[in-house]
Amino acid sequence: xxxxxxxxxxxxxxxxxxxxxxxxxxxxxxxxxxxxxxxxxxxxxxxxxxxxxxxxxxxxxxxxxxxxxxxxxxxxxxxxxxxxxxxxxxxxxxxxxxxxxxxxxxxxxxxxxxxxxxxxxxxxxxxxxxxxxxxxxxxxxxxxxxxxxxxxxxxxxxxxxxxxxxxxxxxxxxxxxxxxxxxxxxxxxxxxxxxxxxxxxxxxxxxxxxxxxxxxxxxxxxxxxxxxxxxxxxxxxxxxxxxxxxxxxxxxxxxxxxxxxxxxxxxxxx
Amino acid sequence: xxxxxxxxxxxxxxxxxxxxxxxxxxxxxxxxxxxxxxxxxxxxxxxxxxxxxxxxxxxxxxxxxxxxxxxxxxxxxxxxxxxxxxxxxxxxxxxxxxxxxxxxxxxxxxxxxxxxxxxxxxxxxxxxxxxxxxxxxxxxxxxxxxxxxxxxxxxxxxxxxxxxxxxxxxxxxxxxxxxxxxxxxxxxxxxxxxxxxxxxxxxxxxxxxxxxxxxxxxxxxxxxxxxxxxxxxxxxxxxxxxxxxxxxxxxxxxxxxxxx
Ligand SMILES: Nc1ncnc2c1ncn2[C@@H]1O[C@H](COP(=O)(O)OP(=O)(O)OP(=O)(O)O)[C@@H](O)[C@H]1O
Ligand SMILES: [Mg+2]
Numbered sequence: 264x265x266x267x268x269x270x271x272x273x274x275x276x277x278x279x280x281x282x283x284x285x286x287x288x289x290x291x292x293x294x295x296x297x298x299x300x301x302x303x304x305x306x307x308x309x310x311x312x313x314x315x316x317x318x319x320x321x322x323x324x325x326x327x328x329x330x331x332x333x334x335x336x337x338x339x340x341x342x343x344x345x346x347x348x349x350x351x352x353x354x355x356x357x358x359x360x361x362x363x364x365x366x367x368x369x370x371x372x373x374x375x376x377x378x379x380x381x382x383x384x385x386x387x388x389x390x391x392x393x394x395x396x397x398x399x400x401x402x403x404x405x406x407x408x409x410x411x412x413x414x415x416x417x418x419x420x421x422x423x424x425x426x427x428x429x430x431x432x433x434x435x436x437x438x439x440x441x442x443x444x445x446x447x448x449x450x451x452x453x454x455x456x457x458x459x460x461x462x463x464x465x466x467x468x469x470x471x472x473x474x475x476x477x478x479x480x481x482x483x484x485x486x487x488x489x490x491x492x493x494x495x496x497x498x499x500x501x502x503x504x505x506x507x508x509x510x511x512x513x514x515x516x517x518x519x520x521x522x523x524x525x526x527x528x529x530x531x532x533x
Numbered sequence: 534x535x536x537x538x539x540x541x542x543x544x545x546x547x548x549x550x551x552x553x554x555x556x557x558x559x560x561x562x563x564x565x566x567x568x569x570x571x572x573x574x575x576x577x578x579x580x581x582x583x584x585x586x587x588x589x590x591x592x593x594x595x596x597x598x599x600x601x602x603x604x605x606x607x608x609x610x611x612x613x614x615x616x617x618x619x620x621x622x623x624x625x626x627x628x629x630x631x632x633x634x635x636x637x638x639x640x641x642x643x644x645x646x647x648x649x650x651x652x653x654x655x656x657x658x659x660x661x662x663x664x665x666x667x668x669x670x671x672x673x674x675x676x677x678x679x680x681x682x683x684x685x686x687x688x689x690x691x692x693x694x695x696x697x698x699x700x701x702x703x704x705x706x707x708x709x710x711x712x713x714x715x716x717x718x719x720x721x722x723x724x725x726x727x728x729x730x731x732x733x734x735x736x737x738x739x740x741x742x743x744x745x746x747x748x749x750x751x752x753x754x755x756x757x758x759x760x761x762x763x764x765x766x767x768x769x770x771x772x773x774x775x776x777x778x779x780x781x782x783x784x785x786x787x788x789x790x791x792x793x
């Protein structure tokens with residue numbers, strides 16, 4: 264890889280309620296680039312972001328962000344590190360008791376001592392970037408799903424972080440908003456040298472903007488590289504995911520007992 | 534059989550674990566007493582939500598309880614020709630006992646359940662997580678103002694409850710049933726001690742406020758982040774708070790008034 268990594272995961276093992284989610288994931292995310300993390304639903308992409316953000320601790324292995332080992336950080340050091348991170352939650356996670364404007368202003372009010380008129384300018388700029396400057400007075404309950412996510416995006420870039428993690432930014436967006444978001448993510452990365460981690464199912468969009476991509480399935484990284492390298496990846500699993508073939512080595516089903524046991528089907532001997 | 538013992542042991546461990554968790558949680562939150570002006574504004578907003586918005590129910594209940602006390606007291610005391618002592622009876626009952634206890638029960642139902650549901654919903658919708666990821670400690674930003682708001686609001690509400698109750702007692706006793714007003718207030722002043730009665734009542738309400746708010750915010754923060762989890766946490770808040778208040782009331786009363 265060309266530039267030095269901003270995030271490194273080494274042999275991370277993580278399980279939830281005794282069910283293994285990651286079984287030795289190693290991954291490095293280059294600084295100042297857009298890295299896409301793709302994978303079937305339920306493989307733990309959101310979990311991966313939470314491990315990077317220090318909200319979950321791995322059972323084994325190392326998670327290093329900006330040179331600091333996240334699981335070993337104390338509370339205040341972790342909170343300082345997080346000021347450099349922005350994260351767009353899959354559900355948006357807007358504060359329901361604050362208006363759109365106040366939601367975006369929230370991190371600014373907490374972490375900076377900007378005067379009120381500057382906060383106003385910054386907030387309106389961020390809202391303009393996601394096309395929602397006119398929606399500043401609305402409350403989160405009055406927004407559609409796609410708008411919610413765009414407000415959340417504006418909020419997560421309010422502090423101009425070094426690292427931004429997008430969890431499914433494209434889900435629920437119409438084609439125009441999608442195009443705007445793709446451009447926005449690319450611009451943020453280009454203009455500010457942001458390290459971006461993009462979690463998404465939308466293979467064409469993701470591959471069109473990322474510099475580097477990896478596919479997670481079955482608790483492991485099954486393929487990584489530049490978009491071209493991935494498209495020519497020899498692995499059947501990778502090809503199945505990229506093209507969305509319904510059948511193949513990647514299971515569509517959540518682990519289940521044998522179908523025969525569930526439906527009480529007797530074996531018919533032929 | 535062995536299975537059953539194991540199950541009892543497991544639930545015992547679970548109880549011990551949740552006590553431990555709530556203790557750690559409390560320590561973390563108490564350290565978050567607002568020090569900045571922004572934190573102070575949050576506290577004021579919670580004092581409003583918890584205290585001021587509970588005023589209506591507290592005032593109305595206090596009024597009715599005072600009036601009922603006067604009616605009941607009058608029928609009993611007039612049998613002995615001592616209906617003049619009604620002021621004293623109402624005041625002592627309210628200040629020592631009913632003020633703190635009934636306020637705490639109403640507080641658990643009105644403010645405690647709202648606190649649990651609010652924090653639980655913020656957890657379920659990932660608002661607390663997203664706060665963490667912004668480098669903002671939700672214990673400090675969300676939980677501490679609510680906890681301190683509850684601590685401060687509850688003793689004040691109990692005092693208001695007792696005062697309104699005494700006034701309601703006077704309405705019924707003096708203005709309706711015709712007890713002589715001078716003896717109503719005079720007997721009350723002669724028999725209610727500031728330290729022994731009023732302060733003990735205040736101490737009770739401080740303890741109840743502490744316990745009720747602690748239970749409410751902890752249940753919200755610790756709930757299973759789903760709608761079913763939130764509703765069961767809200768129920769637990771009301772049940773645990775009520776039981777804790779009644780149990781503690783017995784203990785405190787025994788300690789304060791039990792020696793004679
Ligand atoms: N709080 C939780 N407790 C227990 N298991 C969980 C919890 N959250 C997620 N899981 C499990 O972890 C696995 C990974 O979840 P995660 O949300 O990371 O998936 P994902 O890759 O983000 O999926 P999607 O693309 O659908 O968002 C899932 O199989 C899920 O069952
Ligand atoms: Mg997810």
